[in-house]
Amino acid sequence: MSVVDFARFVDDLATQSGGAILPFFRAAFSTEDKARGGGAFDPVTEADRAGETVMRRLIKQTFPGHGILGEEFGTEGADAEYVWVLDPIDGTRGFIAGLPLWGTLIGLTRHGVPCYGLMNQPFTGERFSGDGKSAQYRGPHGSRRLHARRKADLKDAVMATTDPRLFAEGPDRDAYGRVEAAVRLARYGTDCYAYCMLAAGQIDLVVETGLKPYDIVAMIPVIEGAGGVVTTWDGGPAAGGGAIVAAGDPRLHEAALKLLRP
Known part of the structure; x- marks a missing residue:
């Protein structure tokens, strides 16, 4: 399967996980501290688990030979050629505070090297994706190529x-x-x-x-x-x-x- 085909699948992962996560945003939900008082507050919410559960299910259905590394449910098939690397809510502290500075991270590695990635922000409707050779933005104001700024100092x-x-x-x-x-x-x-x-x-x-x-x-x-x-x-x-x-x-x-x- 080509990177283009993976891109279509990742878009589906983003849509499905966003649908699971978004109902919790700025709503009442339970929060746990993964540090259990033993260090800096490390929160996890129902939304984190719901988003990763959806993505894991879709990956297993579509690519049963692929591995998965996720923040909430650990690693399966770490030695596979392709491994999906998932963070359902990166920025959980912001999510808890009702701030839109969070996103779902969906990465794919081949032989341990990142080959495709996407950040989905379902609340703002923005997606940032790339394959290492080019990167794109899609959002409420259209789509465009992404170019980092050149500043040397x-x-x-x-x-x-x-x-x-x-x-x-x-x-x-x-x-x-x-x-x-x-x-x-x-x-x-x-x-x-x-x-x-x-x-x-x-x-x-x-x-x-x-x-x-x-x-x-x-x-x-x-x-x-x-x-x-x-x-x-x-x-x-x-x-x-x-x-x-x-x-x-x-x-x-x-x-x-x-x-x-x-």
């Missing part, structure tokens, strides 16, 4: 991170602080939307830490398809998660790496 850059307090005190927080001090503007609380805005040329730099594969795999083909760069802080592949830096311009990415790991 940190002093001119707009950056984003989910929350500076997520960086552990010490070297990691100091490293993040050096980057934030060097940029023009920093914004918080954007989760997966930050990567979409980077691909769309609105944000120049995203710096995160502690990510899981399901937090980033879907966004890698979108960022790269728009002409951006995404790696770990030491310049390695981003698909495994961890400390991540993404930039719209390779020169900006290199400048950020020098501050993150001087």
Whole structure:
């Protein structure tokens, strides 16, 4: 099956999962803390589980030989040629607060390498997708190709991170602080939307830490398809998660790496 065929299937996954998730948004629903009081609040909702359940069922029905890695229900068939990497609600804290800065992340890897990804925001009706070679936006105002913005200097850059307090005190927080001090503007609380805005040329730099594969795999083909760069802080592949830096311009990415790991 070609990437084009996968794209059609991913659109169906997005539509079906969005239908399961959206009724919970800005409504009453139960929330649990996966950290169970043992660390930073790590929420999971009925909506998270409903969205992933729908996607897993469709994948198993259509591609029974494929693997699945999902945030809520773990991993099946990790050694398969194709593995789907799912985060039904990336930005659960925003979801709980009724803010539309969240999205469903649907990624596909082949032999462990991200080959297609989509972020679906069913409340705003926006979808950001890519295959590593090109990236597209579809939404209420039409469709267009995505192109990351070219800015070489940190002093001119707009950056984003989910929350500076997520960086552990010490070297990691100091490293993040050096980057934030060097940029023009920093914004918080954007989760997966930050990567979409980077691909769309609105944000120049995203710096995160502690990510899981399901937090980033879907966004890698979108960022790269728009002409951006995404790696770990030491310049390695981003698909495994961890400390991540993404930039719209390779020169900006290199400048950020020098501050993150001087």
